[in-house]
Amino acid sequence: MAQYSLYEDRELVESMRSGDERVLIEIYNRYWDKMLAVAYNRLGNQEEAEECVQDVLYKLWKLRDDFGLSEVNLINYLSRAVRNQSFNILDSRHREKLKSENYQPAADVNHLSPERTLIVRELQQQLDNSIKALPPQCQLVFKLSRQDGLSNKEIAKSLNLSENTVKSHLKKADKEIKGNMEFLTALLLIYTFFQK
Incomplete structure (x- = not known):
């Protein structure tokens, strides 16, 4: 039985292809706090930040057969993925606000020429x-x-x-x-x- 806690990031990524969910659990245990900090820093909401990190880990697992690391280490990749997912959440949040019946755009909004x-x-x-x-x-x-x-x-x-x-x-x-x-x-x- 593999002890994934002893694996380097690159070995973990390669081991994901086997479909062993314990690899994902190790990545979660190893990087959850850092990923959550990046998400919370951007979103300012604990629940959305947790959901953001879960989405990134879910997508990583879905892409495990094609996923690989080159120059970048795993935490940098995950941080960038969390940042991008945070932007998606912020964009979605903004679109929902625009759809809201009570939302009135500010009169002094300066649209870029x-x-x-x-x-x-x-x-x-x-x-x-x-x-x-x-x-x-x-x-x-x-x-x-x-x-x-x-x-x-x-x-x-x-x-x-x-x-x-x-x-x-x-x-x-x-x-x-x-x-x-x-x-x-x-x-x-x-x-x-x-x-x-």
Whole structure:
């Protein structure tokens, strides 16, 4: 009888293909808390966060025959999946709110004009380029922190770094990204000012 608690993530993923549900139980036991933290951080609701994590684990199990890990470790994949599922829940929540009979859209909602949409797209592209320009280790730490919602302690543990090194990487990333974004942000402010 396999002791899945001793397995590395990659071995767990490979073992899922056997259909042994104890593999899923091990993944649940190993990563439930971290996944729940990411979901709760985005949704702000315990019940929805738990449902989100359950949905991700259910989908993982359904895809077990085709699922594999390459460069990414399992917790990073699961965190990203939880984040995406959270966005789906938030989108669904918003659509339900719009359908509600009592919902009245705010009169001052500022719909984006084509020009503003273009500027927002440019800012997003600039942000993405700034992140890609970071050194690989710094980029990974930044993504785990800002995109996957992991704490400095969790990042340090998963990458086998000290917390001070993680803080240093985040400080460097923030400084470089801020420097790269200043010009486009200034353009956006000038544009917004002249549109009033």
